[in-house]
Each structure stands twice: as structure tokens, then as C-alpha cells.
Amino acid sequence: MADEPETPQETKLTRSKLRWAQEGRFLTGKMSRPQDQRLPPGQHLTRDWPTLDLGVTPNISQQHWRLDVYGAVEDPIFWDFAQFVSQPQSTITSDIHCVTSWSRYDNRWMGVATRDLLAVCRPREDTRYVVLHSYDGYTTNLALDDFGAQDALLAHSWSGAPLAAEHGGPVRLVVPHLYFWKSAKWLQAIEFLTEDAPGYWEVRGYHNRGDPWSEQRYSGD
Ligand SMILES: Nc1nc2c(c(=O)[nH]1)N[C@H]1C(S)=C(S)[C@@H](COP(=O)(O)O)O[C@H]1N2
Numbered sequence: 193m194a195d196e197p198e199t200p201q202e203t204k205l206t207r208s209k210l211r212w213a214q215e216g217r218f219l220t221g222k223m224s225r226p227q228d229q230r231l232p233p234g235q236h237l238t239r240d241w242p243t244l245d246l247g248v249t250p251n252i253s254q255q256h257w258r259l260d261v262y263g264a265v266e267d268p269i270f271w272d273f274a275q276f277v278s279q280p281q282s283t284i285t286s287d288i289h290c291v292t293s294w295s296r297y298d299n300r301w302m303g304v305a306t307r308d309l310l311a312v313c314r315p316r317e318d319t320r321y322v323v324l325h326s327y328d329g330y331t332t333n334l335a336l337d338d339f340g341a342q343d344a345l346l347a348h349s350w351s352g353a354p355l356a357a358e359h360g361g362p363v364r365l366v367v368p369h370l371y372f373w374k375s376a377k378w379l380q381a382i383e384f385l386t387e388d389a390p391g392y393w394e395v396r397g398y399h400n401r402g403d404p405w406s407e408q409r410y411s412g413d
């Protein structure tokens with residue numbers, strides 16, 4: 193294995209997840225989504241909501257939160273929380289699929305649909321990728337089309353209440369059709385790019401796209 197990339201924080205969980213990528217843990221070898229199936233292959237259902245992150249919870253109040261949108265866009269954005277919640281609001285119920293093999297159904301999110309954000313910042317014609325930057329130093333990358341999916345949003349509420357700090361409040365990304373590590377918590381900035389730039393887990397053995405229905409858990413799956 194090549195040198196492991198530099199780590200902002202290292203915890204027991206981040207070390208386990210690095211090892212699982214190396215071992216191919218939780219892979220079932222099943223592919224594609226049967227019509228009648230709601231649970232992706234290799235996943236089990238949980239009713240509670242586990243917390244997964246790098247081991248730190250940034251404590252950002254709504255008052256101090258800012259969102260910076262920059263890079264290959266016509267109109268960069270710099271919003272405070274009041275400006276963010278004055279955008280058109282969407283309520284979307286979706287399932288969570290975490291690569292560590294738990295799934296959680298029927299999460300009701302409220303926030304700004306990524307499509308509505310794209311309408312404001314207007315990515316340039318050659319823009320293909322997005323990198324999310326978070327207040328804990330975490331990053332994750334997405335294809336522009338995945339970021340702009342119908343049911344993707346920047347969420348500030350869950351189940352009708354402000355999103356809890358441990359789950360990424362004030363604002364997190366939610367991209368339901370990909371494994372949940374793509375859904376950056378404590379969102380700080382959105383960078384638009386013409387070339388791909390793999391994020392924290394993507395350079396540590398996790399798949400670049402992360403589609404749970406074809407079990408894109410690890411690089412090379
Ligand atoms: N900023 C940030 N976002 C993050 C993470 C993180 O460590 N930092 N972990 C990711 C992973 S691996 C998962 S599974 C989900 C977990 O979200 P939850 O703690 O709300 O369940 O957040 C994702 N977003």
C-alpha cells in the first residue's frame with residue numbers, strides 16, 4: 193500500500209474504516225437494484241441514527257455559520273444563515289445508506305434543494321465536479337449531476353427540528369442516492385471544478401462515486 197494520506201484527525205473509527213477498505217469488508221458481490229427492493233445489498237436496517245465523523249463536532253452557531261460557493265461558477269455565493277433560509281425551501285423524505293452497512297428509512301429533511309442553489313450560482317459550461325468543504329476539515333467530491341439530483345438538498349432541519357450538531361448542523365448536504373459519506377456535515381463551502389478532486393475518504397480507499405445499489409464501497413468495486 194502506498195503512503196497513507198495525511199489525516200486531519202485519526203480515531204479508532206477512521207482507522208477501522210481504512211482497514212475495511214483494504215479488506216473489502218461488507219461486500220456481497222450482488223449488483224443492480226431489483227424493482228421491489230428498498231434495502232441495498234449488504235445493508236441492514238437500523239431504527240436509531242448512528243453518528244459517524246472524524247471524531248470532532250465543530251460547534252458552529254447559526255449566527256456564525258457561512259456558506260461560500262466558488263470556483264467554476266458565473267455567480268459565486270456568500271450566504272449567512274438568514275440569507276440561506278430565505279431561499280426557496282424544499283421538504284424531502286429519503287433513506288440513508290452508510291457504507292459501514294447500516295441504512296435508515298424515512299428521514300424528513302428541510303432545506304435548499306441543490307437544484308435551486310445551482311440556479312443561483314450557475315456553474316460554467318465546462319463544470320463537471322463539486323467538492324464539499326466542511327468545518328471539521330472533511331472534504332468529499334461528487335459529479336455535478338449527482339450533486340444536482342432531484343432529491344439532493346442542503347438541509348438545516350430533520351424531522352421538523354433544527355439539525356442537531358452531531359448530525360451536521362447548522363447545515364449539511366444530503367444526497368440520498370449515494371452512500372452517506374458523500375453527504376457532508378457542517379457544510380462550509382462548495383467548490384465547482386472542471387477536473388475531479390477526490391476527497392477525504394475517496395483518497396483512503398473508498399469509491400469515487402459510492403452508489404449503494406451497485407455496492408460501490410471501495411476503490412475498484
Ligand atoms: N464534515 C463531515 N461530514 C461527514 C463526515 C465527516 O466525518 N465529516 N462523515 C461522513 C460519513 S462517513 C457518514 S456515514 C455520514 C454520517 O452522518 P451522521 O453522523 O449524521 O449519521 O456523514 C458523512 N459526512
Ligand SMILES: [Mo]
Pocket residue numbers: 244290291292372373
Ligand atoms: Mo460513513
